[in-house]
Amino acid sequence: MPMEKTFNAAEAEPRLYAAWEREGAFVAGANASRPETFTIMIPPPNVTGSLHMGHAFNNTLQDILVRWHRMRGFDTLWQPGQDHAGIATQMVVERELAKSQQPGRRDMGREAFLGKVWEWKSQSGNRIIEQLKRLGASCDWSRNAFTMSGAPGAPAGEDGNFHDAVIKVFVELYAKGLIYRGKRLVNWDPHFETAISDLEVENLEVDGHMWHFKYPLAGGETYEYVEKDADGNVTLRETRDYISIATTRPETMLGDGAVAVHTSDERYASIVGKLCEIPVGPKEHRRLIPIITDEYPDPTFGSGAVKITGAHDFNDYGVASRNGIPMYRLMDTKAAMRADGAPYAEAAARAQEIANGAAFDGAEVDTLNLVPDEMRGLDRMEARKLVVEQITAEGLAVTHAVTRTDKETGETVTETVALVESKKIMQPFGDRSKVVIEPMLTDQWFVDTQKIVGPALDAVRQGMAAQEAGTFDPAAGYTRILPERDAKTYFHWLENIEPWCISRQLWWGHQIPVWYGLDLGDAAFRDDEGDGALDEVELGRLLNAGGMLHRGEVMACAADLESVTERFRDSIADIPAPLSHARIVEVADKPAAITALAASLAEYNVSQDPTALVFPVWRDPDVLDTWFSSGLWPIGTLGWPEPTPELRKYFPTDVLVTGFDIIFFWVARMMMMQLAVVDQVPFHTVYVHALVRDEKGKKMSKSLGNVLDPLDLIDDYGADAVRFTLTAMAAMGRDLKLSKDRIAGYRNFTTKIWNATRFAEMNGVFAAARPEGIPQPAHTVNRWIIGETARVRETVDEALTAYRFNDAANALYAFVWGKVCDWYVEFAKPLFDGPEADETRATMAWVLDQCYLLCHPVMPFITEELWAMTGTREKSLVHADWPTYGTAALLDPAADREMNWVISLIEQVRSARAEMGVPVGLKLPMVLVEATPEARAAWSTNEPLILRLARIDSLTEAAMPKGSITIACEGATFALPLEGVIDVAAEKARLTKAVEKLDKDLNGLRNRLGNPKFVANAAPEVIDETREKLAQGDEEAARIRAALARLADIG
């Protein structure tokens, strides 16, 4: 059956992929012929994800490495899987519920909601896997992993043990003191109502305003305010009864705890330590706050005085913490002004006691609500408006004079207005929710990253040092980052690392394995009478303690409730005997716990049976940051904490291929966590690739509408073309601008290799069985192409070893198209008619096989198809043996030189013909004017090829005929007699141009060789090379000059 004219990717690709899967071709260990392993962990796409260009790029590169190693016989594992993506997934499922008019998350409750998420996952969560298959990704799907597998509530089929790994790590790090809980200022997403990490915040510049307000000094006190210029000259001196404060967020004034000025600021030295009044809120309850000093305020900015709102600003939080300034939370979880707690008057009175020196109880962050009654429940923007109006109305806004021209009268008017500067401010937004993020003082869990960052830094420092020294060893236990520049990003972030907030107020995720109980340890529980029963007083005291337990909660961090029971036994050892026999029972929350305890104590009093006592605990409702679990991807996917054979075999993994955008999120955290947990680096090399942009260099985004969907491209051009394009453009560390033209070009390349095969097939190249081994033909052409093949094999191996994917792709392209198709196939045509037909067929069959083999990692589909079509094969191309022949053994320098001469001669003839306007169809006679014996030999060996490709009908030896074109090449001068056809002047111009160009080059070479310093200092091989070039060039120039001279005779 004759081959089609082009490869039908749409038909063939799914068929070929299915065949690979049927054979189990991607299963780790399949067909491995050597003991070494090669492992890549896929960066797990989100379950909610669908394949975008970034994935296509990332996975193409991984697949190339994987397929290359697999063919080389490594026991190869490409571990696939998906990330549960806490926020993103919860968001998607909630949206689905809303769309289908189902009850919302909170209405259906946690368990039911999680059921919905799992349901969604099983229905829609596999889309990206199918898409990766279309790309040709050769992952071991039998091992597909999920970061939530094995979690409570997971349905059948999701029973891996990733959850166990995550929980175990949390418990261990907690035990080591590397995870702690604390009330800290965190980034709060008011839409999702959860904390997020620094990395999930994008800071964007927006239009904002800066207001300037007067905070009056307490009791109407005054001071002399003096401003000086840089030279110390007084520029302003006035008596003031206020301190001027600037703010972009007036609503936060309600939570101010102090005003700070710089330690060295002389302007305010006289009022430091005094009190000033926050100019907002009910007049009769204005709060007074102290004026303090700190290093933070910048005396050159604004008035130099800063209001300190510890609960709503990261800088202020630092100042407040350092100086013991109370922090008052003003907003609720939706970032509306708080509506809970006692009325404002009461709260303000308490705040004033604190300002006057009463101790601030940390719990008061949550219990004191300093939002004035009329602002409670308002959106923060509404509250801001009210605050500004109120202050302005009272005349406490700083004013300035503005002159303007009255439109009607045309007069110039000067008026005094409140000073409101319009300015660009940086505002934080949630990267998922896109809403404004609020700094919020809440209880969260943190990883003490400073304590575990050391090994992660050391490992890469060593890896980079080795890389630079050229002594990099994959087995040495360190990690290098390529390109080197990205290591700087890694270092910079890790060296300045902040504690990592890992708790999220979400439901979809790994629930934090921590249980709280009532703190019954100290005075709260006391059996005053010692009668073993609790009377009402004793009970009341206990419950009262329970109700107040903000701080004294007893915690147990353990994998499950059973382990919790054991921990509690320890922690309640000093509790009176009856209670220590209590059973531990999990309840939903704290109020329920108090009720349960009361009931069980009553029961105990009646029964006096210690086993009637119930000790209630409740689990932390928060879940872990998704990146906490994906940070364990390398060991978690291999079965850790179980000592599985896979873990032993495939860990540490080899290479991580990832985008630079998740160096912080993921790479750094994997390094830290794997080192902290199993004390090994997770991979020896991190290959960081750039971003795929549109053809104009813009980031692809839905809102810009410039997104290229890889699946559309695969439909249009085939997966191989898309892969080859991405590979050819993968210059290390540089963003790539993708255009359809480029892909079409590489699609043409697939067609080219297809048609070279088609040609071979039509000429009986595959008719005979392939002999074993590498052919050993006699003809120069065949010997030459074998050498070229050996060269490209070496180039591809070197390029892939160095992760220079584009070099590999370009070398293949240049070889297949530029050498095999352009020359070898053309040379073969006449050879098929001659005595070398057999050896040429054998050589061509071998060469094409090498093309399939070498191209397969980049273009797996078409090569597999051609492999199958062109012979009876022992195994599929996926598992065929990667060529290992050396270049030197297959290179024939004489054949090389000869073919270069032939090619150059043909090119010169073609060029001359085209320039002289000789019709392509016209065959010309050629005259050999003079030649060295080598040139004569080269001619005679290759005569049929030259005649054919240069379109010459015969060669005769004669003196230079009149009116002919000169072809000067190494060792020979030829002529194309074109009397009457050629224009002597044109030929003269052609030759003159050629000789001038040559002369220019030759002069350069001569000058260099004439420079004694060059001869003295340059490398000997460079000098030799230069001399050789000069000699060759001189010879050629001489021939052209001779031709010119002859032309002159004619002319």
Place this chain on the structure above:
RNA sequence: GGGCGCGUAGCUCAGCGGUAGAGCACUACGUUGACAUCGUAGUGGUCACAGGUUCGAUCCCUGUCGCGCCCACCA
């Protein structure tokens, strides 16, 4: 404000001490034993600018000018 990078043919980019390459685009020609998703030939570059190091610089160093990206707490 810090950090990182980039300015090479009309476009997109390789190259990074020995005198400049690819693809696309463009021009002319073309029914050549596979391929028009093709072939042949060609046009096109003070390698941003200015200094320095060197026998020699697109490549290394310094500065300038343009352009990106990342990080950052100026109220």
